[in-house]
Amino acid sequence: MLHAENLSKSYHGKCAVNQVSLSVHSGQITGLLGPNGAGKSTVLRMLNRILIPDSGNIQFKQKPLTAQSVQRFGYLPEERGLYRKMKAGEQVMFFAALKGLSRKSCREQALYWFDRLHLMPLWNTRIEQLSKGNQQKIQFITTVVHGPDVLILDEPFSGFDPVNVEQITRELIQFKGSGKAIILSTHNMENAETLCDRIEMMHLGNHVISGGLSELQKNQATHSYLIEYRGLPMAFANALWASAEILHQEPNVQAETHRVIIRVSEGHTIRTIIQQINQSVELVFFKVQVPTLREMFMNQIQNKAVPYA
Amino acid sequence: MREIILIARREFLARIKNKTFLFMTVLSPLLMVGFFVLSVYMTQMESTQHRILVIDESRLFMDRIPNKASLVEFEYSNEVLLDAEQKFSERGYTALLWISPNVIEGGAGACKLFYSKIPGYALQNHIRTALEKIVYEEKLLANDIQPEVVRNARQHIQLILQQVGQKGSYADADGMRYLGFLMAALMMVFILMYGMMVFRSVLEEKQSRIVEVILTSVRPVKLLIGKISGIALLGLLQFICMGLLTWLLSQGLRQTYLSQSIKLYEVYKSQQATVFKNGAETDFSKLSRFDENLELFDLFKKAETLAFDHVFWVFVAFFLAGFLFYSAFMAAMASAADTEADAQQFLLPVHLPLLAAYFIAVQGMLNPDAAIVQWASWIPFTSPVVMISRITSGIPLLTTVFSWLVLCISFGIMILWSARIYQNGVLNSGKKTRWLDLWRWTKKHH
Known part of the structure; x- marks a missing residue:
């Protein structure tokens, strides 16, 4: 569904992402893994057209990625942010409207998700008055409220307690089942191992491992x-x-x-x-x-210190 | 367009629901009118009662200095100054006014006011004016001229400036220049006040990282235009509300505080017309005297000559264009800042041209034709403040419109430049932005 080829991006002459290619398929969860500074967030920003790659191209449904196609994406950045003074319901409706939903649909979808994540009593509560966990849930709703085809999630579980992690995991599995393409960037290897069908591992801006989990385990056999x-x-x-x-x-x-x-x-x-x-x-x-994802990850970090190009 | 409206609507509603907005909208006119009333009241208020003993050695002023509505009372005596000076306070007087025999010739020390309770400015002014008037009338009479003749012969001449072939832009040459100066100061305050709203909004979105999500749906330039137009609408609404409220308050004030003066002014105007018509045949003994109100009447006359509606609309037009231009600039600066401390540094390029514009406006008051004033009226960084300061000095309408158009076009260029800085700046977190980075961002696409 979403295919990126040879993406490169530099900041002030320093290469942050070097010739990275990846594919995200419908009904699959792709895990984008790597240590801090690996270039994951830059790749995700390029997939969302927040950043324009210096080279390489991105295709969505076999067509070049446009602003219009990004409207079909849901993006949850690593560092969350909401309008603190805005009420929770208004906030979700605002983001849904920005994604092109009609006023009626905005309300319907927002109500549906508030109900689903047990947030209905908080509809009229200001964001600043919500607990961190509930703020995270609101942020998650703003990402999915418009029914996107592609979900791009950067550390979606951070800030959640185990109960909420379980709930969000269930939602992701349901999205996968309904044919959405999901790309998940995380440091949590256990989560990635449980959820992801494909793994794309990055280190120092380079793509170091790519493939299905069992395929990787076979290749990385020790x-x-x-x-x-x-x-x-x-x-x-x-x-x-x-x-x-x-x-x-x-x-x-x-x-x-x-x-x-x-x-x-x-x-x-x-x-x-x-x-x-x-x-x-x-x-x-x-x-x-069989090597675990954590072992493969650590192995890559320790053995493949690729210098910046 | 839909995204711009959505962003503008959010910015507008987020602020209009804020209690501070309501508070500011209502409180500012109250404060403005309140300060005006208070300052007038304070200067006129003389709560201390004064009994003043007058020793008039010239014999010109006996029983002629008017008392002031139960607050100031003059009593006359033929005592010797030395005796009176020792005892006047014991006898219940608050001051002793001594007038020398040769007061008519003038000179320093012709009149002296000894006091036990310090006399306020209003009292001093009352005594001085009364004495001057009596001396003036005495001098006229000494030359066989009736004071009434002179009084009614006085005519205030207003010099109205109007450029050949121009309509709508005219002004009293001397009177309303101060109004222009006041409006320049107001323009600077308004641009900064609403510009700061845009600045804070951009900084807040950057610091909370919410901008990253918004940018997946909206192009930076549209986001900026939406944000700025939402706040511009808010500013316009607040400005109109404040203007309306100030007008209502001043009307109320006019009805209660100035109604008597306005009636007198109407009588004064008809009297002036009669004198003008009948000339020497006028029966001056039947005419009323308005000596104490002449200064106020002068102000009324000046206000009558100014095209307030023209000035108001020019102010609104320049405020809007000036705000758009500066807020686009401030949005770029805010996107470069990472912390509140950083923000101060990036506000400097905003404050400097506005301050310069204000000083040029002061220069324009003294010399509206100075080259720097002319140039500053065209440069978009200074034109909103400088042009509005000149508007009461009779600027041709075409010049005003042209300067406004330059400002509008400059906004278009500024918003494109600003969007470039913005889209790079808002994603540059955790790293201090240097001025050189701004230059790079201007050239490089994000």
């Missing part, structure tokens, strides 16, 4: 395995010899077993290692170690 055995640790170590490296081990006193994480050395296979282990100790449990 050839590590979790093994639980009963027997002598010395016998286990001898069985491995030079075919694998022990990364971590701990005894399971209750079960009288040992838990070990091993990484298979180059030129060896897990099949032969298992055979060797079976001859020396009793194999109780075996599992392939």
Whole structure:
């Protein structure tokens, strides 16, 4: 639905985003991940036409992105802001009207969302009198009130308590189910892992990882395995010899077993290692170690310090 | 266009619902009229009662100095000054007025006022005027001239300026120049006051980051135009309300405070007409005397000659155009600021030309044809203030319209320039903006 190709943006000669490409598909949640200063917000601003890229192009539904198409987007920036003196209901209706809704639709949609997020009693309350959590909810409503095709959310869960995180998560899943394209920028890896169908990872302005979560886990496989055995640790170590490296081990006193994480050395296979282990100790449990998103993220940050172009 | 209306409507409603707006709209005219009444009242008020002993050695003033409505009472005595000076306060007098025998020849020390309670300015003025008038009449009589003849022969001449072929722009040469000066000051205050609303609004949206969401729906130039027009409408409404309220208050004041004077003025005008018509054949003994009201009548006459409606509309037109121009400029400056402290620095380029315009307007009062005044009437940074200060000096209508058009066109250029600064400035948070950055933003698209 939304496709950006080779986006670049510099500020005062410093490159903030360098040749970044990404795609957001209908009915999918794409996670844009990266540490602070990775260039995520700049990419999101370019997708919203708040910033014009120095180079590259963005297409929405196979057509160049226009101001008109951005009206079909809902944008929740990282640093939230509402008119403090304005009443909650008026505020939501104002933003809905700016997105092109008729006066009647503005009211209907605003009422629908206030009801849905249990905010109806706060319709006539000034923003400055609301709790932070409720202000965040109002901000979320202003993003979705016009029924956008694309949702661009920068840290949507920040400032929410676990109950509200759960509620917003449910809403996002529902949006996804109704065919909306969602792009989600977050530092919360657990959320991203649960919600996102695709991951786009950025570091220092560069695009470092891209793809579906399982695809990435496969690509980023570390050839590590979790093994639980009963027997002598010395016998286990001898069985491995030079075919694998022990990364971590701990005894399971209750079960009288040992838990070990091993990484298979180059030129060896897990099949032969298992055979060797079976001859020396009793194999109780075996599992392939899949890298988590957090591990992939940390791995990228620590190993791929790409200098600014 | 829809977005502009939406933004303008929000700005307008957000402010008009504010209690401060209502308070300012009602309070300002009350304060303006109140200050005027108070200042007049204070100068006239003489709450202390005075009993003044008069020792008139010239014998010209005996029983001729008028008492002042139970507040000032003159009593005459033939005592020697030295004795009276010692004892006048013991005898219940608040002051002793001594008039020398040769007062008619004048000179310093011809009259002296000894006091126990300090006499106010109004009392001093009353004594001085009364003495001067008596001496004046005595001198006329000494030359066989009846004072009534001279009094009725006085005619105030007004010099009306009107350029050949121009209509609508005329003025009393001397009288209403001060009004122009006052309007220049008002213009500066209004432009700054409403300009600051735009400045604060931009700064608030930038600091709260709300602008980032708005910019996904509205182009920066439209956002600026909407914001400025909303506040301009508010300013216009407030200005008209304040003007109307001031007019109503002054009408009330006129009915209560000046009604007697206005009636007298009408009589005075008809008398003047009779004297003009009949000349020497006029029976002066039947004419009323208005000596104490002549200064006020002079003011009435000057006010009658000024085209107030013309001045009002010119003020409104220049206020609107001047506000639009300056608020666009101030919006750009606000977008560059990141904190309140920063804002002060970026307000300097706004304050300086307005202050300069005010000083040029002062210069224009003394010399309306000075080259700097002429130039400042065309430069958009100074023209709203300077032109309005000159309007009472008889500026041709065409010149006024032309200067206003230049100001309007300059607003168009300013808003485009401002939008460029704005779209870069509002997204530049957490980093102090330098003047050089403004220059870069002028050239670079966001």
